[in-house]
Amino acid sequence: MPHVIVKLYPGRTKEQKELLTKNITQAVIESVRVPDDSISIAIEEIEKENWEDQVRKPDILAKQNTIYKHSKSSRPG
DSSP states (O other), X not given: OOEEEEEEOSOOOHHHHHHHHHHHHHHHHHHHOOOGGGOEEEEEEOXXXXXXXXXXXXXXXXXXXXXXXXXXXXXXX
């Protein structure tokens, strides 16, 4: 606890993913006061042509009550 899942388009380097993981880990530690060894982070690469069906519909539009930060494409409508 906690487990963070990041979904994004492919194309980031291993170094970018490691930096993102480091920054998310630090933010989780500072925000919810948990030890580093209790945090897990997954990065899932989703092709652009699959984003609508694999992410936007099931993870964003269907779960609006869990969204705390909206992107311009995450709002319903």
